[in-house]
Amino acid sequence: MELDPEKGEKPGSPAAMLATRAKRARERAGLSFRALGEKLGYPHTYLDRVERGEQLPSPALAETMDAFYKTDGLFSDLRALALAVAAETPKWGHKVLSAEQRAARIQTFNSSVVPGLLQVEPYTTALFVESMPGKDAENIALQAAKRSHRRAVLSSATPPLYWAIMDEAALRRPVGGSAVMAEQVQYILHMIETNSAVHVQVLPFTRGVHPLLGGSLSLLTLRDGAQFAYVESFASGVSVEAPADVMELATLMDIARSKALDSGDSLAVFRKYLKEYENDH
Structure with a gap:
């Protein structure tokens, strides 16, 4: 899924919103991709693709992100909505x-x-x-x-x-x-x-x-x-x-x-x- 969310712009889809929120959460935590990958147990290259909107997180990664950032299911919900939108379009x-x-x-x-x-x-x-x-x-x-x-x-x-x-x-x-x-x-x-x-x-x-x-x-x-x-x-x-x-x-x-x-x-x-x-x- 090709997306290009840019800082300061309103996201145009649930997938773009997920990418933007993932980047914002990592930056607020003060973590590099490598440091985040070590904490979550996922390759930093995978996390980078998620933030750039090139790939949706897996259900397991979305749940891990919600638990780590304490976002009360935000990433899991956005992932589900992104899939629903893609299926209906x-x-x-x-x-x-x-x-x-x-x-x-x-x-x-x-x-x-x-x-x-x-x-x-x-x-x-x-x-x-x-x-x-x-x-x-x-x-x-x-x-x-x-x-x-x-x-x-x-x-x-x-x-x-x-x-x-x-x-x-x-x-x-x-x-x-x-x-x-x-x-x-x-x-x-x-x-x-x-x-x-x-x-x-x-x-x-x-x-x-x-x-x-x-x-x-x-x-x-x-x-x-x-x-x-x-x-x-x-x-x-x-x-x-x-x-x-x-x-x-x-x-x-x-x-x-x-x-x-x-x-x-x-x-x-x-x-x-x-x-x-x-x-x-």
Whole structure:
């Protein structure tokens, strides 16, 4: 599990939180990896991988860490939660979830729903209720909480530049009803107006056809300059890393952006829909 928790940043997953807490506990104890390894009875290289987020601790190591640091089951609980999250996240989504925490820039287009990092929990819950038939309420609540937790990346000490393009269809479709949509649109407006790292444009129906109809595309630029694309459709997704393929997808994003409204006109559209949904409930 590839993670890169950095000092001063909010962790993006239970696994990243475990790594951060392990490092913090060792440093507070004033121990080197070798000294800690001698006390716990584990190789110092293993402990180093745990702190760097490259490997989850075994159940035995998590219990040993809890006993040594007197953390009342914290590491065991985080390990269990990390495994649950990994099990519930489709394999094709693991890379993008990790990369969000290390991104310098995130560009995304969504043709039918509000982008994940801008969703409020009631909106996400309503989506999952319809898209996860047969799942119980507890499972749906877990998925909604996971997506809500991802939003923390936009309010971290060093957030990535986040540039989203939304098809107007995402605003027109009343996911969860008028009250939920009013809360959702209000949150998007709040993020645009209070977070200088967040830019959202609307691609209106009046602009006609564009090259990203019916799908979702994210372009991520990491802090080390690496780039990759993530294309998602119904129940599937794929990460694209070949430079030529990423460039081709970036061109499609550029064309969609060229058809979108500018910031001022997009704000007007959001306010229009907010007023409509507020008047409906």
